[in-house]
Amino acid sequence: MELRQIRYFLKAKELLNFTEAANSLFISQSTLSQQIKQLEIELDVLLFNRIGKRIALTEAGEMFAEHAVQSLNKANDGFLAMKDLNNLKTGKIIIGVTYGIRSFLTPALIEFSKKYPDIQVQVIFGISDELFEKLNQLELDFVLSFRESMDEEHFNYTYLFSSPMTFVTSDKSLIEGKETITLEEIAKMPLALPAKGFSTTKFINKIFTTSKLSPKISIEINDIQILLDIVKTGNWHTVLAQTTVSDVKELHAVPIAGESMTRSAMIISLKDVYEKKAVKVFCDILQKINSKES
Amino acid sequence: MELRQIRYFLKAKELLNFTEAANSLFISQSTLSQQIKQLEIELDVLLFNRIGKRIALTEAGEMFAEHAVQSLNKANDGFLAMKDLNNLKTGKIIIGVTYGIRSFLTPALIEFSKKYPDIQVQVIFGISDELFEKLNQLELDFVLSFRESMDEEHFNYTYLFSSPMTFVTSDKSLIEGKETITLEEIAKMPLALPAKGFSTTKFINKIFTTSKLSPKISIEINDIQILLDIVKTGNWHTVLAQTTVSDVKELHAVPIAGESMTRSAMIISLKDVYEKKAVKVFCDILQKINSKES
DNA sequence: TTTCTAAATCGGTTTTATCGATTGATTTAA
DNA sequence: TTAAATCAATCGATAAAACCGATTTAGAAA
Incomplete structure (x- = not known):
């Protein structure tokens, strides 16, 4: 039959x-x-x-x-x-986002949801390592994260924007007003850093190691929001991508002197996986918004 | 697809x-x-x-x-x-029955429904002409009726049993005790007969015409039950197949003398129509019961 | 590194859906 | 009543599709 x-x-x-x-x-x-x-x-x-x-x-x-x-x-x-x-009349996309890119996600999210109200969008904030594990398990459609290299063969990497790495300090601290700061100067400051799973932490460790310097790490913490609150006290400082604190008014981001002090935000997805039309459209919106901002 | x-x-x-x-x-x-x-x-x-x-x-x-x-x-x-x-686990059969055959239907109905409780049986009593019209319109699976000939080409006829045509009178009347009665005697009696659509009426008209006699018809009525009530009064008589009154104790059926005074009960169905398995089984039961009774 | 294995692809064969023509019978029109 | 039209069934042939085994490609396991 x-x-x-x-x-x-x-x-x-x-x-x-x-x-x-x-x-x-x-x-x-x-x-x-x-x-x-x-x-x-x-x-x-x-x-x-x-x-x-x-x-x-x-x-x-x-x-x-x-x-x-x-x-x-x-x-x-x-x-x-x-x-x-x-026809984007139904479906669901699941996005993994690291903290520093959230402010770029919001406008895309708004535009996409306005245009395709029937598509469900789930956003999962997390640390890089966790998000990539979920991506590999097909639990995410893509990840928005900073990346230095495109070294995983089974991933697609789509460049979005670059953000300088900055020394982040409180408005209360004495360091406000400096136009730039060196790694040597930072090495003398008490630092509160993201915990080990953060790609930011890996980046920080790398640049200090390359410069033969040892940072004075007082605090390691795996919640960026709390990390920022700690820095707001003025007793500790941190190193983060500028975009991470671009919308936090009590904090001041000082560019770090030297080369390779920028990080690239990228859309990362699995190569072998069928790209949903909704995912493609969302990424196009992300890129459009990025080119507008630059 | x-x-x-x-x-x-x-x-x-x-x-x-x-x-x-x-x-x-x-x-x-x-x-x-x-x-x-x-x-x-x-x-x-x-x-x-x-x-x-x-x-x-x-x-x-x-x-x-x-x-x-x-x-x-x-x-x-x-x-x-x-x-x-x-597998006779579902379905429905619709049977058209003329009055004179109802007492033969009941045992078959009981046996069938016991054996195949999931099959719905609908029984429609009616006069011959109506029932055959319904059969032609595919509204019935088959009809149980007396028939003299198998003259419709598009019908199947399956013989069940023969029943003598009898002079039916009340126990109160003076005619009780006669072993047989002639058409001439009947022609002198006040008769109550079934109305024109009944095949019984056609049969009665035919035998009187053939014998060159005219029945004294006082009443024609299209409800057999009322007809029987009228006969029970003792003022009128009727002519019916013996089976029609075999279970009515106030009435006496006297065989009519002469040849061709029997009628054959038959299962009549349409030739072009797919015979449901349930219908076939029901008819087999009918025939089995008939051969047992004869 | 080698071997095994699972999905994709290829080219050929078998099977099946499909076609137009015809048959048989009924229905309609003249 | 006859002739013509028509509708479902059937037939034989063809086109299309399912299917097969072999092979390729690449990943997984040993």
Whole structure:
């Protein structure tokens, strides 16, 4: 039994005339006759009484039609659901975001949701390592994160923008007013840094190591919001991408002197995975917003 | 899109392995691969992510599966309903019965319903002409009626039993005690007869015409039960098949002398119409009961 | 590093849907 | 009543599609 036969049967039932049904389906009458006969043989019932040149539905035919029409409708529903998905009329995207990029996400989120209100967007904030693990487990559609290299073969990397790494300090501290600061100067300050899973921390460790300096780390913490509160006290400082604190008014970001003191924000996704149309559209919006801001 | 593809897709979804799914369905892996690809092309989505040698369901795949499984289940329901119909687990038969045969119907009805409790039986009492019209309109599965000839080409006739035509009178009347009565004697009596649509009336008219006699018809009525009540008064008599009054204790049936004074009870059905299994079984029971009683 | 294995692809074969023509019978029109 | 039209069934042939085994490609396991 195939949907084709069901389609033929239901049309014949509707028109109660094999020739008309065949014409309506753009097939020959003999095809329709044969396919319905096959269905009858398979079901071991007669679906139609053939009376002279006319047809009448049998009890079996009536009974079968109830199920047949539902089967066909469900299949059509499936087809239409795929259409909706492709037309951005339904679906869901799941985005992993690191802290420093949240302010760039918001405008894209607003624009996307306004344009495609039927698409559900789930945003998961997290530290880089966790987010990439979720990406590998197909739990995320993409990750927004800072990255220094595009070194994982199975990932797609799409550049968004660069943000300078800055020395972040409180407005209360004495360091306000400096136009730039060196790593040597930072190495003498009490620092509160993100915990080990943060890509920012990896970056910080790398630049200090490269410069043969040791930072004076007083605090390591895995919550950026609390980290910022600690810096607000004026007793500790930190090093973060400028975008991380661009909207925090009690904090001051001082550019760090030296080369390679910028980090690139990227859209990172899995290569082998089918790119949902909604994901593609969202990323396009992200890039559009980024090019506008630069 | 065909149910075949849906079956393949759902098995692949279940096992998350094309090769195993193919084996499970007794087809080759390449067939499964190609058919799923065809489905994906038609739906314009990827249903599976191919990650190395493994497969994972996409969002589209998950969404589609919800509809697909229902479509397949409804089709299977239709198939199973046909099985039930053939196994006498469901269905309905509609029987048209003339008055004189009702006492033979009851035992068959009881036996059938005991044996096949899930089959609905609808019994329609009526006069012959009405019942045959309904039969022609496919509103009845068959008719139980007396018949003299098998003269309609598009009907099937199955003989059940013969019943003598009798002069029916009240126990109160003076005619009780006669072993037989002639048409001449009957012609002198005040008669209450069934109305024109009854085949019994046609039979009575015929035998009187053939004998060149005119019955003294005082009353014509189209309700047999009332007719019998009228006869019970003792003021009028009637002519009916013996079976019509075999279970009425206030009435006495006197055999009518002469040849051709019997009528045959038959099962009459349409030739062009698919005979339901339930109908066939019911008729077999009717015939079995009849051969037992004779 | 080698071997195994799973999905994709290829080219050929088998099966099935489909077609147009014809048959048989009924219905309609003249 | 006859002739013509028409409708479902059937037939034989063809086109299309499902299917197969072999091979390729690449990932996973040993």
